Amino acid sequence: MKPGWKPIDHIELLENGEAFFPAVFKAVQEAEREVLIETFILFMDKVGWELHAVLVEAAKRGVQVTLTVDGYGSPDLSKEFIDTLSAAGVRVQVFDPQPKLMGMRLNVFRRLHRKLVVVDGQTAFIGGINYSADHLADFGPQAKQDYSVLVRGPIVEDMHRFALATAAPSRRWRSPWSREPRSPGKNRPDASMTSWASFVSRDNRHHPTDIEHQYRMAIRAARHELILAHAYFFPGYRLLRDLRNAAKRGVKVTLILQGEPDMPIAKLAARILYDYLLRAGVQIYEYCERPLHGKVALADQEWATVGSSNLDPLSLSLNLEANLFIWDRRFNQYLRERLQHLMQHHCQHVQEPEKSHRLMWRLGLSVLVFHVMRRFPRWAAWLPKHQPQLAAVTHVDEAQLDPEQRRA
Template sequence: MRPRRSSRWVPGNQFRLLENGEEFFPRVFEAIAQARREVMLETFILFDDKIGRGLHAALLQAAHRGAQVHLLVDGFGSPDLPQPFVASLVEAGVHLRVFDPGRRLFGQRLNVLRRMHRKIVVVDGTLGFIGGINYSVDHVADFGPEAKQDYAVEVRGPIVAEMHRFVRAAVLPPEKHRLLQRASAPPPAGPADALFVTRDNHRHTSDIERHYRIALRAARERVVIANAYFFPGYRFVRELRRAAQRGVDVRLILQGQPDMPIVKTAAGLLYDHLLRAGVRIYEYCERPLHGKVALADDAWATVGSSNLDPLSLSLNLEANVVIRDRGFNATLYERLDHLMRRGCRQVEPAPRGAWEGLRLLRGYCVYHLLRWFPAWAGWLPRHRPTISLVGADPARPGPAGTR
């Protein structure tokens, strides 16, 4: 069952920005451990390290207190959870499901396409969390220079009901989801209007990108995008250039110390084309950037799991919130401005020289090749991943489909 998502703004919400694991993990673990009725959690990565064990303990505490606990992990992102880790959850009554577990060939994972990349938590139908932070130790500073810079939000208010309905439908078998009563929306909690926006491989293939492009077209003063994996399609690049050319202060914060070298190489192919239009580019150099956040003017913002690359925009299952609130926008801008001033180097246009023509030709070719993206995604394998309940009878697999 795929719930319909509303395209209208939902008023009365409160958003709290959580920067990095130091702010995110304590809030999530506390909320889960204190759950009275239900915990619904989706994550791309869950590892058996000190962070994963912290989540494990909180889930067990909720289950032992009588809460219904549903955990969905991705089969590619969380492939090696040890048997004792899993068994203790299942024995406590946690409903652990794996999205497209896949099989290995000569030790290699082949199920690399169309991953469940969302990171969502809903507790008791009234408190939500969404963002880009996985449950692994590389999201806290004491991991060292490779610790990731990232963001999430804590959510209260009526928009949590939409998150709740979506995660229930994604995690629970259709027959069980249909039997559940529709929960009432939480009462208003703050001044923010919000949208819960997802991307899938069926009816919502471009929703997240579309909201970015709407914000770029509407921007009049400033746009700041901080995104870890940046290689968007032609229409997105065109809107960035058009915004800058009409006088909007457009800034990109991208990886300067990438976790994968190809990330910086791919983004760098667009630099000349964007810089020549007036877009300002900053590379974050203190540690790998993993954030997926943006703001426009003084009210619009988005936080979620979606990168701006082919995987997130055309293949993976993603979820963002879009927020319209001056207070939240100001807080996010303050954090990003601090990042740009203290941890980034601004990319300057390459000096003109003997290779100017070759560089311009390369930029022209890359830009126009992007016209084919994301249409090419339809050519890639479109299998229907399964969601398997761990500990269930293997003759009765979990529900199928990319939700």
């Protein structure tokens, strides 16, 4: 499957679980032939059980349903949860399931981090939202701020083909990991196009930099404005240099990052970069209402992206990710309005790094963390490798249950 720009008939930004979950559940309830779902996290909370119910109902009426979860992100699905899905005819698959060693999960790296839904090959969802109650405001102060999109049109053909490649047992590793090499393609469609999208994934063999390449092309092509909202921000030097160069040539570059992180090290890592970016004129806002979990960006008046990929070493170098790159003026404008609302009402504008960052001990810690995270993907590649598996399951051994919260 080669990436390319295809028309969009309909695209809709879904902000947080309040918009995302009802839209997905409704699409599953209306499915006639097929439902394909990939997710990093599926919890057995009120959201997980509601998804469970609509999948069981769809399978019982004859819809072919495949649910693929990540073995690290979703290790605590009970026998009851799995067995009732399987009994109804749902195919449940786990990406890279690994036994624990002395109570520890070792499959930390190379995770299936995508969040993708395709229904009847006609309606698709993609973004950063998992199936868990912490994506709903009533979860409390730790509820996540996140985004997904609903899309219809010819672009769904590419998303459907990709999801089928993961779901089909006979091709389960040939397709996701061994597709023919492809060029990342152009970062924008032809000038005559008005509403188009490109589905781009990354893996660890043939397409390790496709998503990053699309980001860098958009940043280098920007002439007026760039807004990037990311939960985990620690990209490589080349992307950082592109952001600085854009700001220096007069582009209004704005970053929205975590102010109330679910993982404190993520905030520390991002702040290490503040001086480097602020001196070039990059504007930085920290979202302080609750943990930011989004992975979205826009450039000028047409380009935008929504997906599962953070701009950090895990997403850019190890995880399996997928983003939708969008060329649509109305969608770009609406996403800008929502991000500007976030900045105006729920963010703190960072004028300069905190004074404590200037202390010698803090500087030393920052340098250490920077170099560790920058080299982290290379070090992870030295770890013992195994051929990832996609295992069909009927239940999970209750001895493996682990309620520990996982980072998404």
